[in-house]
Amino acid sequence: xxxxxxxxxxxxxxxxxxxxxxxxxxxxxxxxxxxxxxxxxxxxxxxxxxxxxxxxxxxxxxxxxxxxxxxxxxxxxxxxxxxxxxxxxxxxxxxxxxxxxxxxxxxxxxxxxxxxxxxxxxx
Amino acid sequence: xxxxxxxxxxxxxxxxxxxxxxxxxxxxxxxxxxxxxxxxxxxxxxxxxxxxxxxxxxxxxxxxxxxxxxxxxxxxxxxxxxxxxxxxxxxxxxxxxxxxxxxxxxxxxxxxxxxxxxxxxxxxxxxxxxxxxxxxxxxxxxxxxxxxxxxxxxxxxxxxxxxxxxxxxxxxxxxxxxxxxxxxxxxxxxxxxxxxxxxxxxxxxxxxxxxxxxxxxxxxxxxxxxxxxxxxxxxxxxxxxxxxxxxxxxxxxxxxxxxxxxxxxxxxxxxxxxxxxxxxxxxxxxxxxxxxxxxxxxxxxx
Numbered sequence: 001x002x003x004x005x006x007x008x009x010x011x012x013x014x015x016x017x018x019x020x021x022x023x024x025x026x027x028x029x030x031x032x033x034x035x036x037x038x039x040x041x042x043x044x045x046x047x048x049x050x051x052x053x054x055x056x057x058x059x060x061x062x063x064x065x066x067x068x069x070x071x072x073x074x075x076x077x078x079x080x081x082x083x084x085x086x087x088x089x090x091x092x093x094x095x096x097x098x099x100x101x102x103x104x105x106x107x108x109x110x111x112x113x114x115x116x117x118x119x120x121x122x123x
Numbered sequence: 124x125x126x127x128x129x130x131x132x133x134x135x136x137x138x139x140x141x142x143x144x145x146x147x148x149x150x151x152x153x154x155x156x157x158x159x160x161x162x163x164x165x166x167x168x169x170x171x172x173x174x175x176x177x178x179x180x181x182x183x184x185x186x187x188x189x190x191x192x193x194x195x196x197x198x199x200x201x202x203x204x205x206x207x208x209x210x211x212x213x214x215x216x217x218x219x220x221x222x223x224x225x226x227x228x229x230x231x232x233x234x235x236x237x238x239x240x241x242x243x244x245x246x247x248x249x250x251x252x253x254x255x256x257x258x259x260x261x262x263x264x265x266x267x268x269x270x271x272x273x274x275x276x277x278x279x280x281x282x283x284x285x286x287x288x289x290x291x292x293x294x295x296x297x298x299x300x301x302x303x304x305x306x307x308x309x310x311x312x313x314x315x316x317x318x319x320x321x322x323x324x325x326x327x328x329x330x331x332x333x334x335x336x337x338x339x340x341x342x343x344x345x346x347x348x349x350x351x352x353x354x355x356x357x358x359x360x361x362x363x364x365x366x367x368x369x370x371x372x373x374x375x376x377x378x379x380x381x382x383x384x385x386x387x388x389x390x391x392x393x394x395x396x397x398x399x400x401x402x403x404x405x406x407x408x409x410x411x412x413x414x415x416x417x418x419x420x421x422x423x424x425x
Contacts (some may be wrong), residue, residue: 009172010358011270013165027339043339044170044348068349070176070333077172081270081352 002036006052008062010083016052016060017064019059022049023076025069032069040072047111049086049119055087061086063119080111086119095121125402131395135388142384149209149377156306159367163303166363168309170356176345177353179333181321184342189285190350197294200230201238202282203276203316203358205300205365206246208265212369213376215301215309216245219365222311223299230297230365238283238293242276244363258283266366273359279349280358284317301368302349307375309368316357319350356405356409 006023008016024033026048034041045067052060067080094116101109181191185215204223207220229238238258241247243265250257259279264272286292296317301309338345 007168007169007172011166011169011356012162014168028344029340034341040334040336041339042179042345044345050155051295068173068176068352069339070172070179070336072336079169079172079352080356081274114332 003055004034004036004038004071004074004076006078008050008052008064008078008083009080009122011081015062016085017056017081018052018060020052020054020060020076022053023077023078024053025064026050027069034069034071034076036074038071042070043059043067045078045080047115049115049122061119061122063089063115065115071080084116084119086122088115091117091120125398126385128395131391131398135391135395138384138387138391142388144417145377145380149374149381152374155365156370157361159370160303163360163363163367166356166360171361173349173353173356177349179336179351180338180342180346182333183338184346185338188343188346188350190281190317190354191319191321193320194288194294197291198235199238199288200235201240201280201293202230203228203240203280203296203298204242204246205361206241206243206249206265207299207365207369208244208262210245210253211376212373213379215369215372215376216243216249219299219301219311220246220249222313224363226297226299226313227394235294240276240280264362266369268359268362268366270355270359273362274355277351277355277358278374280317281354298358299359300365301372303364303367303371306371309371316354318341319353 003011003019003021004023006016006018006020007014022035024031026032027043028046028048029043032041032043045064047065048063050062050064052062054060062078063084063086064078064080065082067078067083070077070079094113098110098113098117101107101113202223206219210216223239224291227239230237239250239255241250241257242261244262247257247260247262259276261272263274280296283291283293284296288294295315297311297313298316299311302312303309402424
């Protein structure tokens with residue numbers, strides 16, 4: 001199966017890069033799946049988990065907090081201010097953050113914690 | 124021990140203590156420059172991708188965005204000055220402040236009212252001492268800025284920019300920070316951040332011409348989300364460069380302070396040796412003189 005090159009970039013570091021067969025991300029209009037040869041696209045991402053499926057069947061999950069997806073010439077870039085791989089997420093800490101944010105009515109922090117937990121569940 | 128010698132010894136001790144401190148500061152700063160440089164490099168992929176995305180959207184959509192439209196006759200401007208929280212960095216802060224003052228004067232000569240935004244305790248203290256009102260001030264992150272810090276600052280500036288001028292908003296935003304040229308050279312730079320200038324060029328963009336993108340949800344929607352991120356990224360980059368410059372300036376200042384201390388210790392040691400020697404000479408001549416006097420006295424009584 002044809003592969004595309006994926007770069008997952010946060011504001012302060014490159015989080016992940018490699019080859020993949022399909023990438024599924026959540027845009028403002030709903031989930032979008034991109035395979036090699038897709039039409040060039042530039043979209044706004046919602047907070048949510050991003051799934052990167054590799055040729056050998058392994059899956060990389062990342063929590064992306066806002067940002068952009070851009071695909072052209074078989075190169076896919078996922079840009080986000082904050083991005084974490086699911087393996088890096090500390091579930092206990094995210095749960096605590098969710099409780100704290102819920103109590104403090106901090107919608108932004110609550111959404112971030114929820115995104116982290118969602119990504120962590122899928123790994 | 125004579126009084127003169129004691130004074131020299133005491134000064135040597137105090138200079139050595141200062142030298143230890145400046146030496147330690149120098150080593151700390153040297154190790155942090157590398158880390159700060161790595162952070163500048165690590166933020167580059169994001170900044171590059173973002174710039175490319177902004178150029179791509181700007182190429183395909185002719186939509187006017189509030190952040191790219193300049194007012195015909197700008198009357199109010201904002202200047203964001205990046206300084207450090209700590210001193211001991213030679214001319215780093217005063218150079219940045221001087222550049223900001225020049226820019227402010229230039230803007231005021233053009234008939235604009237200038238709002239001052241300052242990052243870093245040193246810059247804040249400078250303006251507060253002169254009783255100048257600051258529109259915004261931040262501190263506590265100058266030597267290790269995080270993206271959230273840049274976001275906070277950018278958010279406030281963008282808010283000021285989109286507010287209509289007669290309600291206290293500003294028409295343009297300038298940024299004065301220190302650019303990290305090399306380990307030895309850091310120069311203050313002033314750039315206009317907003318409104319973003321859209322330039323028409325015939326040159327092909329870096330990384331090849333832009334493909335015909337599909338925009339999700341729409342070109343305007345993408346631009347709406349992209350431009351604030353772009354401003355944040357510019358400010359974040361300025362903060363990272365300023366942090367690297369701060370450490371480099373501090374390392375150099377502390378290095379010359381250490382060298383001066385060494386020089387001082389050398390001079391003082393010479394003076395102390397001299398004092399000790401003349402003390403000994405004096406004692407010898409006193410003893411010899413005394414012995415001679417005694418000898419003369421006994422010789423006379425015979």
